[in-house]
Amino acid sequence: MRVVEAFTAAYGASPATVWHAPGRVNLIGEHTDYNDGFVLPFAVPWGVTAAVTPRADRTIRLLSLQSSSGEPVTLESHEESRGWTRYVVGVLEMLGDRVAGADIAIDGDVPQGAGLSSSAALEVSVASALNELHELGMTPMELALLSQRAENDFVGMPCGIMDQAASALCREGHALFLDCRSLGSRDIPLDLAAHGLSLLIIDTQVHHEHAGGEYAKRRAECESAARKLGVPALRDVTDLAEALGRLQGDERKRTMHIVTENHRVEALIGLLRAGAVTEIGALLNASHLSLRDQYEVSSPELDLAVEAALRGGARGARMTGGGFGGSAIALVPESRLDTVRESVSSAYAERGFRAPRFLPASLAAGAHRVA
CATH class of the missing domain: 3.30.230.10 (Ribosomal Protein S5; domain 2)
Known part of the structure; x- marks a missing residue:
């Protein structure tokens, strides 16, 4: 070693x-x-x-x-x-x-x-x-x-x-x-292979640094919104329409994302427990749109990766991580992996973006002693 x-x-x-x-x-x-x-x-x-x-x-x-x-x-x-x-x-x-x-x-x-x-x-x-x-x-x-x-x-x-x-x-x-x-x-x-699916990581090659910057700003906006709504955290919002009626601007948008994203997590787990693995793609798509439009942490490279992956045959795709760069993930039928890679690569080349990197995602073990 x-x-x-x-x-x-x-x-x-x-x-x-x-x-x-x-x-x-x-x-x-x-x-x-x-x-x-x-x-x-x-x-x-x-x-x-x-x-x-x-x-x-x-x-x-x-x-x-x-x-x-x-x-x-x-x-x-x-x-x-x-x-x-x-x-x-x-x-x-x-x-x-x-x-x-x-x-x-x-x-x-x-x-x-x-x-x-x-x-x-x-x-x-x-x-x-x-x-x-x-x-x-x-x-x-x-x-x-x-x-x-x-x-x-x-x-x-x-x-x-x-x-x-x-x-x-x-x-x-x-x-x-x-x-x-x-x-x-x-x-x-999460046995995707049993359903003929793979998760493809699309590294946009746009490196992000959000310490103390936009990431901290989003967190502060969420905390401010929670205070105005009188709840410990946005997780505790139960009536989204009522909450949104009491907020304005960025705090309203951040609240919409957090509340609906929590629902999407629970919905996705429900689909997995029901064995409907092939149906989770729509939730990934909705998550990305919310992160792009309500939380405003996406980037042109992330948006293009998602759009091109879907055009290439992905069942769903979203940015993952803090945002402002980094990676997207795409849920792809194994028979469409090459097509999705080509679709994203071609779209990046057409826009003059740096070529993306593709990484196959497998579910590994957490921290463990190796020697």
Whole structure:
């Protein structure tokens, strides 16, 4: 394993443990997590592998195999962290006096900027390794919550719990239905191949950076709307027409998306439980239109990917992730995969967009020890 080889070369000894945590794709339930709503993500085969050995002092040495320097970064205090190291140091910060320093090597293969949550995979892999090494006894959900706090409070990204929960909890072959208020979850079997279907990830190659920007603005709009409606969160709106009559402008549109998106999550799970897997495409389409028009987090590249995929024979398609770039997903009959790829590629070429990247989505396992 190359991360073990790199760790040993950099630090002069083998790591004490090695953990892998995956990225995720969200099948449906976008921007509902920080509104206490429902989400349905699944883990993808790509993720982050962390080789870790604890230290007795407070020094943190970090090596990323994706770093151009190829050399470890040594930090004597948490305040010295910059860039990608903040996600790792944030985890250590949240663990406080339960841990000291650590020697860490990181190897990741989540496509950067594709909206597949490489940051959550990084946090959860390190948190899982430290949990084992220091015998902290934290559950996967506790590790997800700690990783979310690291991103919220240390990195400064006001994300919800979905990404970290998916990375920590998902089971192979299953999507994860998560109630983001109660943190109750259950595994939803999703055997697309049995129905002649595949999920195709379309990476627009438009890399997004929404920390502290548009993402935070959407969250603030939702919180303001909830206050005006007198509910703890938009998840609690029961009479949508009445609520919309009391709101204006962007807050009205954000509320419409969140309430209807929660309904779409529940409807999609109902279709899956009924065995109507081929019928979920319409819900994916409706989700994308809502994200485009009501939540306003799509982009020309995402819209074109969805439109061209549907023209090529996809049963449904939507942007996935925070938006402003990243990836779309398309539900495609296996016999139409080549046609859909060609349709999207041709549409991008006609518009002068950078060629998209296509990734086959399979449902992988959550965080686990690999060495």
